[in-house]
Amino acid sequence: MPELPEVEAARSVLEGALDREVRSVDDNDDWVCRPHRPGEIARVLVGGRLTAAHRRGKSMWCETAGRDGEPGPRLGIHLGMGGRIVVTDSADDEGRAGGDPRPVAGYTGAVPRKPEWNRFVVTFTDGGQLRLFDKRRLGRVRLEPDIDALGPDAEEIGREEFRVRVGRGHSAVKARLLDQSVLAGVGNLLADETLWQAGISPSARADELPAATLDHLHDALDKALRSAIEKGGVHTGEIIGFRHADAHCPRCGAPMVHGTVGGRSTWWCSAEQA
DNA sequence: AACAATGTTCAGTC
């Protein structure tokens, strides 16, 4: 999915849906829209509009205004494991996509049409739409999402705060990086990329890492994030193509090894990240 | 057919 870089691209696409009057809403997928009942989200959006698009980590939300122009509830959107945002300008427009599982820089290409994979659709009075397109159906839309449960955004966290929040606890450092309440935005691929760039074992205990090592990890995350945003997604990371059996570290040639860390499939260099 | 998948959440256990 979408990790922070893809979600930021999706948020940017979402801006194209702002300040347009909502004609109708399809919120009938009661799994994606849980805990709301079908029609509940539609009731608060129809006649009104979305007024701003925000993001923290992998979570997005829109500010809304009702038909009277007064602020309404926030509309939370999460892309889950493979969701993307599509915004169209009119009924016959193909649309721009953001949050593609395999995006490329500047991606605005054609969107696969599989109507049944549109899990949530807002139609505007100009005929255009905002769609959550998600074949795996792990994406989520809800009113008043709890953004405060998330830690600081991975793109904005400073050195000191990173050191304190990540360098705590008995669990593996990779598990800390993946914990969205510690730091918001890092997913499985970005975690592997960052740890490989920093030369740190994913299973090293977080609270045993020296301050200098944590600073180094913070720098590596910062660089990996910026690179992924610039190049168009976390899959552009240097180590991502080497996360498979029989692969060798592109830096030192030692075999890449695999295991489960923090509950997720993990690949690391057997020599540099021992 | 069995298993893994770029994510979150919930039920357990310490």
Next chain:
DNA sequence: GGACTGAACATTGT
């Protein structure tokens, strides 16, 4: 209660 772990969730692709 907090910290941590593993399974479950829905669906597709290999």
